[in-house]
Amino acid sequence: MKQLLELKEPLGIIDSSSALFSKIKRMRINYSQENAIFFYLDTKNKLIKSEVLFKGGLNSCNIDPRTLFRRALKLNSNSIIFAHNHPSGDLTPSDEDCRITGRISKAGEIIGICLLDSVTFNKKEYYSFWKEVED
Template identity: 50%
Template sequence: MTMVLDRSVESAIARLLQIGGRGGDPQATARRLSDVYPTLRALSQASVHDLCQIEGMTKKKAEQLLAAFTIGIRYVEEPKVESPTIRSPQDAYELLRDELRLLNQEHFVCLYLNTKNQLIARKTLFVGGLNSSIVHPRDVFREALKLSAACFIALHNHPSGDATPSREDIEVSERLVEAGNIVGIACLDHVIIGEDHYVSMKQRGYMNG
């Protein structure tokens, strides 16, 4: 389908031209462009030289406008990559195992998921010694709310290679469950990653609150 340069498109072009340099009325220049190039396809196929024939256009503005088209075309042509679905602690472990298992500092990571358990984003929230005073639910759920996440899985590594839960790990898990019940965003699991294995705090019974 050919996209006609209507008022909304003209306004978007005018904003680009305004960024591209001072001088002239960008809205008027955008209107003159639409008179000569009535569709986005026609405008995108113009050369810098052609665009510079339009009153108010400069070489810099023309190059910036065509660069915006190039980005848009690449975006449309880019193959869609399906977000991974995380349905179990094993899925979460396999996603981050190679990245976390040999680190010499503890990294606390959250995998934020949508209602279909598809990954929205992964965030490293804390680095260093993990304890319940450092890992605050406020920071975890702030990101969840920002991302409109339905739920999340927390993970962290044990640099010792032994994934046995510590007292601090249990406390963090309990606090995340409690906060999730209040906010309405469930912490599905807290996975501890060792050198060649993992422990699910959910499966161990520490997250049944």
């Protein structure tokens, strides 16, 4: 079940993980369960839409890449960003977080939709896979 999230500001451009987290903080998110949020971007990294596409329980959320990319293609997205919260507040990516990030990235490469970042967040801070790779 997907739930569209309204931003309290114009959609704008997402050009960094900190800009992404700024948008996440303005969303209404149930932090007591894991939420997989996807951001769909155009060729200039302008946000087309953001939505909670999958919801889970206390420590997991099943993500179906097929459903994700069907949505991204329908929105004519050039790239996507994957973000999800950990209800525990611990930002450390799990083995499953790393695995699903890899699957999404590989699937996107095949169809020409780039995964720009994968972010784990809580109410106060975030962990960016790509920022970690760059540092």
